[in-house]
Amino acid sequence: MMSFPEQNAYPFPVNLREKAEHAKKHLKRGPERWMHIVTSREKVVWAQPQLMRIEAGKSETSSNQNIEDVVKNRSENANHRASKCGNFSLFGSCKFRAARVAYLLASGCGATVTPMSMSNLNRLPASFKSLYRLFLRTSSASVMHHSRASRNLRRRWRSTFDEAAKVTREHQQNPSSESRTEWLKTWHTRMDNTLELLYTASHTRGIPHLVTRSLAFAIEDTRRLAIEKLVLRREWQPAHPQHLNQTQKTVEKKKKHEKLQEQSLGALDEIVNMAGASGNLILGPNTVPLGRYVHRRSR
Known part of the structure; x- marks a missing residue:
């Protein structure tokens, strides 16, 4: 679990939508790291494949989609804006700044921060x-x-x-x-x-x-x-x-x-x-693959 500074350490407005607008204004620098925020009550989703995932309440969005479906749809097209639901995308080139903003938004709505499980499947300890x-x-x-x-x-x-x-x-x-x-x-x-x-x-x-x-x-x-x-x-x-x-x-x-x-x-x-x-040691074998040395026959 990642730790972030306290909310008082950053001069963001108190209102959730003002926070999101402030973050959108300062983190609009690239589609490789993005956030998706649902501003209705206690629903905040922030997806970033290289860092972590924030999951909020289990309530459905106005389009009858759960949080996982929202994350999937937003990952396919990060620039999409659904005006009916009041959703918008936030872009940021610095993952730490994006993480701080996501933490502030999640803390304001009671969301929980959990590491991504998909990226940890093949990761060595x-x-x-x-x-x-x-x-x-x-x-x-x-x-x-x-x-x-x-x-x-x-x-x-x-x-x-x-x-x-x-x-x-x-x-x-x-x-x-x-x-x-x-x-x-x-x-x-x-x-x-x-x-x-x-x-x-x-x-x-x-x-x-x-x-x-x-x-x-x-x-x-x-x-x-x-x-x-x-x-x-x-x-x-x-x-x-x-x-x-x-x-x-x-x-x-x-x-x-x-x-x-x-x-x-x-x-x-x-x-x-x-x-x-x-000696209860591991000294390795004497034979190793040649790698890039490939024999090419003369024409």
Whole structure:
């Protein structure tokens, strides 16, 4: 619930219609944020998709529409004016000024202020966002704010936070699920230990700092090898000089080297997973999606 200043803090007239006229005069700056006010007795509706909703009494308007229908109709055409009902639109470019005016109008008619439920369906809790921001700052400090290493660490833990965000949304929709509750509890505990590791790496140059640097280098090498395979993948051209000069022995040696690299990276993944499990940490995977690196065949 949002809090607004008291009514006496703003020099608005006492009469409700004079308040609305005053607000209309000073907040006529754009249709993206709007108000709709019904001036008959205790009915005040103020709809703004990006902020909140004010709901007043359950009585119907003169056109036999309830408050939700009025909000829906006004959102489709904010410039509409129904002269029969005495309704008019208020526009404002500053949402805080609009919120103050709506609060004054609602307080004068006994309306209640409630947050919008539609915009909160897919919104993550503030604790999760704070955890992610804290991770970004700590991971950057652990590699001395080196831009390349910080970017690699963000890529390494991004899939972990994506999965946690998915489970968090599912838990918000169904809070009674014990499996998701236990999963989130374990995940937060392991993330606390991971943040402690990154914090230690930012203050010392011992083993934690070396581990953090190695994790950043590992994901960068894995990404580089994947990009090289993607870029070097060409259409087969038997008459090409590069292909003519390659003997069967050279091709087999190259394949053997690539297989050794894949096995080494697989062993490194297992070591990282075991280290994370033994220390109750989340160290992230070594493989990440390439994203914008897309192979285009030559014409």
